[in-house]
Amino acid sequence: MVRRKGIYQIKIRNQQLICSFCQNNEFTHREVYLDRVTFNKDEKEKLTLQSFTCTSCGDIRLFQEKFRYDHSLQKHISIIEYTEVIKNEQNR
Numbered sequence: 359m360v361r362r363k364g365i366y367q368i369k370i371r372n373q374q375l376i377c378s379f380c381q382n383n384e385f386t387h388r389e390v391y392l393d394r395v396t397f398n399k400d401e402k403e404k405l406t407l408q409s410f411t412c413t414s415c416g417d418i419r420l421f422q423e424k425f426r427y428d429h430s431l432q433k434h435i436s437i438i439e440y441t442e443v444i445k446n447e448q449n450r
Contacts, residue, residue: 362386362387362388362389362440364386364387364442364443365384365385365386365413365442365443365445366384366385366386366387366410366440366441366442366443367383367384367385367440367441367443368385368387368410368438368439368440368441369438369439369441370421370437370438370439371426371437372439375410375419377412377414377415377417378417379412379415379417380412380414380415380417382412382413382414382415384412384413384414384443385410385411385412385413385419386410386411386413387408387409387410387411387440388408388409388411389406389407389408389409390406390407390408390409390420391404391405391406391407392404392405392406392407393405405422406422406423407420407421407422407423408420408421408422408423408438421438423436423438424436424437425437
């Protein structure tokens with residue numbers, strides 16, 4: 359697992375990620391690596407999941423990393439956008 363330090367607001371395909379339970383929009387991030395094995399084959403498929411944990415209630419959301427082709431940039435970019443939330447020391 360890899361963890362990004364900090365708190366983030368997340369957009370998935372340009373839609374703001376909101377916690378279903380508490381309506382919070384701030385999450386911590388962890389990248390999770392899994393091996394998926396099928397019963398019919400001896401092959402393993404490696405999956406990378408992006409895990410977002412709500413900073414308010416602790417609900418966890420998992421998304422598989424996917425890419426889309428951006429015609430204006432002429433390259434593939436992630437469907438997940440991270441914006442780090444900077445907390446003012448006076449607000450803590």
